[in-house]
Amino acid sequence: MKPFTTLTGQAAPLLRANIDTDLLIPKQFLKTIVRTGLGRHLFFELRYDDQGREKPDFILNRPDYREAMILLGGPNFGCGSSREHAPWALLDFGIRCVIAPSFADIFYNNCFSNGILPITLPMAAVEDLATEGPLTVDLPAQTLSGGGHSYRFEIEPARKTTLLEGLDAIGVSLASLPTIEAYEARRAQITPWL
């Protein structure tokens, strides 16, 4: 996984509440057997018309935001389906940071599995940031700045390390293999039907 340290880029505002993973990437694009190539389908329903032409008003189709690296969203961002195709599509589009007042649980986890930084900030702050132009995210310092504003954000230390070092989570867990095996031996005694 690509490490995440600092990032400066355009932040595209899409401030509606409950942006679900069906909206991020609809069902017809879940039939892939690879992780790549989904960026062009990101926000498919909002981004293209019935003929597959770009809707010029949609934020990611506007000239300033075509290269956006940060997405600003409303509360409960990423709710719904567990599809990791949602963060894969964001990543493939070029977005490595999502800022919203709150996130749905599975999507939040999926971001960290893919080197995407989800930042939780109050709605008023997200709205302010939407008017700022390019933003700079500094993960080591846990700050976010743009225009005249600067915000500090919270992140769990373990999550921070995962992103900073681009850790292979499976490798980390496999380092605990002896402990896992000891657990399995105990388990075989206590709950042998499992």
Next chain:
Amino acid sequence: MSPGARTLYDKLWDAHLVETRPDGTSLLYIDRHLVHEVTSPQAFEGLRLAERPLRRPEAILAVIDHNISTQNREAGSFEETSRLQVEALVENVKAFQVPYIPLLDDRQGIVHVIGPEQGFTLPGSTVVCGDSHTSTHGAFGALAFGIGTSEVEHVFATQTLPQRRSKNMRICFEGVLPEGLSAKDLALFVIGQIGTAGGTGHVLEFAGSAVRTLSMEGRMTLCNMSIEAGARAGLVAPDETTFAYVAGRPMAPAGPLWEQALTSWRGLPTDAGARFDLEYTFDVSGLAPQVTWGTNPEAVLDITGRVPDPRAAADPAKQEAMRLALDYMGLKPGTPMEEVPVQVVFIGSCTNGRIEDMRAAARVAQGRKVAPGVRALVVPGSGLVKRQAEAEGLDRIFLEAGFEWRLPGCSMCLGMNDDRLEPGERSASTSNRNFEGRQGRGGRTHLVSPEMAAAAAVTGHFTDVRRLLEVR
């Protein structure tokens, strides 16, 4: 509060804790892993690329459910991309020696229907699947949650997942659920009360007299929808209803092991005096059938109600969100819900595709006809549900009433196969999500119970099913 008293969730967590790392994260052991074709190919590929073995194939049960036609199972009946995904799963289960229920097997069906059916889902276990509706299995007093594909690979390789402990929430439904209502009404009602993010960061335990009297099918419906409230998982404490359901299932313990398991499972329910971070109690004796009007499951109201007016909402953001939803749904504020016509009815899914759901819908459909201009699909959740329904003559009731009787699969819940809404079509659906485009681009989904879906099918518009049942 009693010191040392633990909730059901606390007990499940403690029993599966492998280690707590210095950074505070915990490694949780995973007992059961359900796998389907959509969220697994990249996980198997990840193992191959890293040259890692799959640690415990016997902890897995794989099945194909999302992509498949519900009308035809012959080779060539899939579109090309679906076929590739189906073939990938078949190759992967062979290469990694994963237990698999083939497509033409009677036991095939939706992962969240077949897990319990086979006795794969057990009280006191941890269950994961690359599917958000894994919360369904919490009905057995199992800690069950949906995961992403990277986590699927993590479980393949390690049989564990790094986790953070959730908070405890208890939702008590007290009273007697009125005639014509079912677990789906409870689920929709509570999401309307606490919101789509009301459960975020929590594991919900459903309790109270109206839950204790629910069948396992009803409890599964309730837990299934807990993800729609944002919860990590939903739970119902195991009891005699649970044990009676599990006993004798093909993969359930038997003989002395059954007795040993039973003793262990009886210790799972929340201790008296255990602490919950948040508790709600609702009296459901006066509840009306629920129907959603908007584009997320919290936008729900009584069938006796009217389409809400955005101007009545407190803040401008909420008003704007409501206006957008009503515009997408093609609804006018003030319209009585019973006057809203439907073109499509879908009865099925991991939420409401079990035998009891088939019976509830058939009871309403019996002796009636699907209204002109309505397309009504009944899709059993598994081959075994289908067989049971046919043994009870439910298929005849549906067919005589003009419903289509289909082969098992996820079908129109998410429209990955050819069961989809056309733009502007309105459905009464027993599924779990009314998101924009969920059942097809431009499709308008209203979530309801199987009883209410059948009532809409035979009248052509949303109808208070209690009235149809009184007529009998």
